[in-house]
Amino acid sequence: MRGKGSIACGAAVAGAIAAFAASTVTAAATPPCVGRDLTGTFAAVPGSAGAGSISYNLRLRNRSSRTCFVSGLPRLRLVDRHGRALPTHVRPSHPGALTAxxxxxxxxxxxxxxxxxxxxxxxxxxxxxxxxxxxxYRARVTVPPGGGIVVVPLIPATPVCERGGMTLSVLIAGRNGPPHG
Known part of the structure; x- marks a missing residue:
């Protein structure tokens, strides 16, 4: 009896280790998203305007046929209707939080x-x-850690005061960024 229990326990442990190893390999094998994998928009959040400021949602969709990952704070460069760079100064909305x-x-x-x-x-x-x-009119977005640039429209086009100053959250899963606060 003791031998059968030990074998069953050993098999269960071996199965758990194999499953963990497979999931680790799968996670490690997932490449980072790069600009060409993505498409998106940078659009005003309805009802967010107040006290002289507004929230915009940066929404990126994976248009590639492969799973990829992002992590951290995207880099942005605002551009005018002709594609010329405008002043842009992005600060993290919560410095040091969730960047990994x-x-x-x-x-x-x-x-x-x-x-x-x-x-x-x-x-x-x-x-x-x-x-x-x-x-x-648009923003050039570099998504960490994969790099590359995806250009997204600002909807609606808008000035960004304070020399393009804005706070930006880290990227999260889903269609909408976190509530800003």
Whole structure:
């Protein structure tokens, strides 16, 4: 009796180890998403405007046929209607938090982040009349850790005051970034 129990226990442990090893290999084999894998938008969050600022949702969809992952804070560069770079100064909404979280994005799946900025309150040196900065029509997004650039439209196009200053969350799974706060 004792021998059969030991064999069954040993088989269960071996099975658990094999399953763990397989999942570790699968996770390690998932490549990072690169710009060409993704498409997306950077759109105003309905009802988020207030106190001179607004939230925009950066939504990225995996358009490739392979599963990939993202992790951390995307890099953004705002551009005008002709593709020229505009001032852009991104700060993390929660410095040091969740930057190492790995988000797996299956084909057709989404990852998202939330930005908060002022479209109409000028910062120091931006003057008091007219728009604080030129309108941003698109953003060039570099997604960590894979790199490459995906260009996404701003919906609607908008100035980003304070020399393109904004706070941005890390990327999370799903169509919408985290609530900004």
């Amino acid at each position: 979280v790995r988000v797996v994005v299956r084909p057709g799946g989404y990852t998202a982040a939330t930005a908060r900025f002022s479209p109409d309150v000028p910062g120091p040196g931006e003057g008091g009349y007219g728009p604080c900065e030129p309108k941003s």
